[in-house]
Amino acid sequence: MPVVMARDLEETASSSEDEDLANQEDHPCIMWTGGCRRIPVLVFHAEAILTKDNNIRVIGERYHLSYKIVRTDSRLVRSILTAHGFHERQR
Numbered sequence: 001m002p003v004v005m006a007r008d009l010e011e012t013a014s015s016s017e018d019e020d021l022a023n024q025e026d027h028p029c030i031m032w033t034g035g036c037r038r039i040p041v042l043v044f045h046a047e048a049i050l051t052k053d054n055n056i057r058v059i060g061e062r063y064h065l066s067y068k069i070v071r072t073d074s075r076l077v078r079s080i081l082t083a084h085g086f087h088e089r090q091r
Helices: 002-026 054-062 075-083
Strands: 030-033 039-042
Touching: 054 075
Parallel strands: none
Antiparallel strands: 030 039
């Protein structure tokens, strides 16, 4: 009986891993690299400034990503980061 339970657990684990991989591939801002596609790379889209798409914004908000720009006026970079859900750090 324990062998059957172990097989069921393996099948459940593998199906949840398959679902995770499917969810990872669905988002337009994340590209998976490295061995076994385990390293996420954030891809910025310039059109996010114009479209105000919530699907693009959700990544920065979900993971509480932030940025800090020191002694410069980079409006374009600031706009792209804000459109992707990043928040500016004050200090």
